[in-house]
Amino acid sequence: MYINCRVCGGNVQEFVDLGRQTMANGFLRPEDVEREYFFRLAVGMCELCTMVQLLEEVPQHLRYHDAYRYHASGSESHRKHFAQNARRFMESELTGPDPFIVEIGCNDGVMLSTIAQAGVRHLGVEPAGNVAELAKAKGVQVLSEFFDLATATEIRAEHGRADVIFGANTICHIADIESLLLGVDVLLGPDGVFVFEEPYLGTIVGRTAFDQIYDEHIFYFTVRSVQAMADRFGLELVDVERIPLHGGEIRYTLARPSKRTPTPAVGDLLAAERTRGLAEPETFERFGHDVERVRGDLVTLLREIRAEGRRVVGYGAPGKCTTVTNYCEIGPDLVPFICDSTPSKQGHLVSGSHIPVRPPEAFAHDYPDFALLFAWNHAEEIMTKEKAFRDAGGKWILYVPDVHIIG
Numbered sequence: 001m002y003i004n005c006r007v008c009g010g011n012v013q014e015f016v017d018l019g020r021q022t023m024a025n026g027f028l029r030p031e032d033v034e035r036e037y038f039f040r041l042a043v044g045m046c047e048l049c050t051m052v053q054l055l056e057e058v059p060q061h062l063r064y065h066d067a068y069r070y071h072a073s074g075s076e077s078h079r080k081h082f083a084q085n086a087r088r089f090m091e092s093e094l095t096g097p098d099p100f101i102v103e104i105g106c107n108d109g110v111m112l113s114t115i116a117q118a119g120v121r122h123l124g125v126e127p128a129g130n131v132a133e134l135a136k137a138k139g140v141q142v143l144s145e146f147f148d149l150a151t152a153t154e155i156r157a158e159h160g161r162a163d164v165i166f167g168a169n170t171i172c173h174i175a176d177i178e179s180l181l182l183g184v185d186v187l188l189g190p191d192g193v194f195v196f197e198e199p200y201l202g203t204i205v206g207r208t209a210f211d212q213i214y215d216e217h218i219f220y221f222t223v224r225s226v227q228a229m230a231d232r233f234g235l236e237l238v239d240v241e242r243i244p245l246h247g248g249e250i251r252y253t254l255a256r257p258s259k260r261t262p263t264p265a266v267g268d269l270l271a272a273e274r275t276r277g278l279a280e281p282e283t284f285e286r287f288g289h290d291v292e293r294v295r296g297d298l299v300t301l302l303r304e305i306r307a308e309g310r311r312v313v314g315y316g317a318p319g320k321c322t323t324v325t326n327y328c329e330i331g332p333d334l335v336p337f338i339c340d341s342t343p344s345k346q347g348h349l350v351s352g353s354h355i356p357v358r359p360p361e362a363f364a365h366d367y368p369d370f371a372l373l374f375a376w377n378h379a380e381e382i383m384t385k386e387k388a389f390r391d392a393g394g395k396w397i398l399y400v401p402d403v404h405i406i407g
């Protein structure tokens with residue numbers, strides 16, 4: 001099957017199908033299981049601009065609403081990273097008279113709260129009302145809308161143009177990327193920068209991190225595809241930087257053409273992507289086989305553990321765990337519950353697989369033999385916090401980049 005590319009209109013050829021799936025951050029109440037939304041989770045690459053993207057999509061108002069369950073401030077390492085980001089902007093792009101920064105998808109204010117505390121003019125654009133309220137409680141100015149051309153035009157009329165437009169783990173969520181980029185063009189000042197940090201296709205393919213593929217992630221960026229997208233919409237990719245979040249992301253900086261000299265990092269990463277064949281069909285064919293192998297290994301291991309009468313509990317219920325449990329058909333029979341520190345996920349069920357989510361105390365109260373780490377991108381933080389589990393003989397199961405046990 002193919003669709004037309006959301007960026008350039010070219011043919012998008014499918015390369016992996018993760019089957020019938022639901023919304024990654026669905027987290028149902030037990031009484032709502034009858035009303036689940038299903039779609040086919042399949043990914044393809046555009047033959048013209050190489051943008052990798054979902055073939056089918058869930059409407060955005062079903063994904064982002066007043067009960068959105070992802071709270072960006074949930075992890076210590078994320079809080080540190082975004083506070084650092086804010087300081088970096090205040091020392092570089094936001095030093096002129098009365099600077100202005102707009103964040104697309106500010107969530108609970110994890111980045112903008114630092115900007116607000118410093119008294120710098122800012123605006124968060126956040127459609128999910130519940131997390132927008134959390135940001136407001138931290139003193140952040142928030143417009144509770146979807147960012148698009150119309151919203152950008154409104155913001156410009158009210159506040160003027162922005163020195164920085166920022167987005168983290170949000171730009172790849174926005175299916176109407178054309179409206180987004182036209183909005184950026186309207187709102188960005190002549191010398192401004194559009195900076196975004198997003199999951200990297202190179203990490204997903206290189207580490208077989210197929211759990212990063214879910215309904216909210218419409219696009220899977222590479223330096224090459226982002227550069228093509230920037231060119232098409234009259235912007236220039238002037239810097240790229242690897243960052244450690246979510247297992248290895250890239251921070252892209254776009255500016256108006258000829259305003260900044262691109263850093264050597266852009267050419268270096270483009271060359272590395274060429275060497276790795278990151279836009280080659282064979283690479284995706286291999287990825288498809290790797291994904292199947294991980295599924296086979298993980299299910300075999302969980303069945304063996306069950307056959308031996310030992311217990312496994314899931315640790316961390318990120319959106320990613322929805323893809324893994326549904327694709328591998330792991331239900332409460334293999335993993336009776338997953339513990340997670342996010343209060344709004346607790347007492348709910350993972351969509352599709354219906355594994356209950358419980359508070360971390362449920363884990364500590366009665367240690368299992370194994371903990372399956374769905375929040376693998378927070379491995380260090382979690383394993384440090386849960387040191388007593390290993391001291392008591394407990395073992396961690398990881399499935400990225402392959403299935404292995406840490407004990």
Ligand code: SAH
Nearest residue numbers: 064072104105107125128146147168169170
């Ligand atoms: N920036 C945070 C949150 C990422 S979650 C972090 O990096 O951790 C993605 C956020 O984008 C959600 O809060 C969602 O409600 C928001 N979002 C989705 N579509 C959007 C749009 N069109 N405009 C602005 N925000 C959007």
Ligand code: TMP
Nearest residue numbers: 074075316317318340341342375378382
């Ligand atoms: P993320 O990978 O999208 O950041 O989501 C991580 C999930 O893991 C989130 O639901 C919170 C949860 N979590 C814990 O339960 N305990 C922890 O110590 C950490 C860091 C995260």
Ligand code: ZN
Nearest residue numbers: 005008046049
């Ligand atoms: Zn394209």
